[in-house]
Amino acid sequence: MKVGFIGTGSMGSILIESLIQSGALQPEHMIASNRTFSKVELLEAKYPGFQAVQSNVQVAGDSDILFLCVKPKEFRQVAEEIKGAVCAEQIVVSITSPVQIKQLESVLKGKIAKIIPSITNYVCSGATLCIYGDRITPEDQILLERLLSNISLPIRVAEEYTRVSSDLSSCGPAFLAFFVQKFVDAAVEQTGIPREEAVRLAAEMVLGTGKLLTVGGFSPESLQKRVSVPGGITEEALHLLDVRLQGVFNELIETTHSKFFEDVDKVEAQFYAPK
Ligand SMILES: NC(=O)c1ccc[n+]([C@@H]2O[C@H](COP(=O)([O-])OP(=O)(O)OC[C@H]3O[C@@H](n4cnc5c(N)ncnc54)[C@H](OP(=O)(O)O)[C@@H]3O)[C@@H](O)[C@H]2O)c1
Structure with missing residues (x-):
């Protein structure tokens, strides 16, 4: 099984490092890309076998489970870029709260989940929030939660409670x-x-x-x-x-929710804007 990451900023790298350090994944089973390539190269240098590549499309095509760890404003562009490489059997995980599962399902053929990690996962502690789309099977959910349980307590939440x-x-x-x-x-x-x-x-x-x-x-x-x-x-x-x-x-x-709804509107504008 290959696990891919697009975006190795703060949260992408925390996920990668904690999954390796907990023994959940071997670096050889991981592939990642990042807009600023030097960031993902650092991970390749630190973890022999870890594969850093320049192309998001290559990461998408080579992954059984694909984590999208970019910010809300970058989502549409990345989704459009990789859509040809994502097939129906792949699990695609968004880690960002304002992007709705239905929006990703409208662009990508894969089985979509939203997983919200926490910085506490860096020390294999805290929760990861799990929200699933209709295409994802109970077996896929177990697979994801088994992976995440190495670094956290996976907790299922309804999409409407994602923000809180x-x-x-x-x-x-x-x-x-x-x-x-x-x-x-x-x-x-x-x-x-x-x-x-x-x-x-x-x-x-x-x-x-x-x-x-x-x-x-x-x-x-x-x-x-x-x-x-x-x-x-x-x-x-x-x-x-x-x-x-x-x-x-x-x-x-109220403050977090008002900022969240601003981001939801911005993401919605991206997804419904003409390509
Ligand atoms: N930070 C947290 O505690 C936390 C917790 C839960 C969820 N999240 C969510 O996780 C998401 C990422 O947050 P973050 O804190 O990790 O942000 P971040 O540090 O800015 O990381 C985002 C990464 O995405 C890369 N990127 C942007 N556009 C790209 C593209 N087109 N192709 C490939 N890579 C691209 C950026 O590359 P560059 O190096 O070029 O900037 C950057 O490294 C956000 O939606 C956030 O809400 C964060």
Whole structure:
């Protein structure tokens, strides 16, 4: 089985490297292209056997599973370029949320899936969101999820929840890192604790909290309750957060969705524009 990647930027290279490093795929079973060729050449140099090629059409033609890891604005052009090389038996995976499965199905003959990875997959952790088109068989879904389970927990979501699921799963690491950064900044500023020490403590705390919420049997609510002694320090600080962050997360979701719908409109304009 050959797995191909068009686009080896941030997310394409994370997928490639984590699939190799987890032992899910041997480099000899992978082929990739990228607009700036030097980027994909670096992967070829790092992983002997990995095949870097100049042509997107060659990647499309040689792959049993083809990952399209370009940005929304580049999708139509890439889809048009490779459509002659994609046949009905191939699995084609888009990793970008605003491109709809029906749009890809309208251009490419392959079996279309949308898989939204997360930077957490780089350390073989976090979820990958799986959304499937009508052409993809249950066996194809199992094949893809078996591959992805080497680097993540594959979770099926309905296409209508792609954006909010991506907010939680793929944007979430940036949001949580922002929280950690602000928490550390304040700790350093107010107490003088060395920054590296504060970052280390906060990072270990995030790791442990993730474990409590996944395998530790806690929900977000029960965890807060367990840590807060009535009338104690944590309870008072949680009350402050509750008051000061009122409505912030609703606004956050409104913000991601409004940007998303802008991108959906732009992608739609590409797909319905005259060729
Ligand atoms: N970053 C994340 O955490 C994340 C998470 C989930 C999903 N995604 C989605 O993944 C997609 C890619 O995001 P990214 O962060 O990886 O972006 P990126 O770093 O900009 O990577 C996109 C890559 O596509 C290449 N490319 C563009 N046009 C091409 C073409 N015609 N032929 C071949 N390669 C081409 C670019 O090449 P150049 O080197 O020439 O620019 C670049 O390396 C986006 O749709 C994003 O929404 C990202």
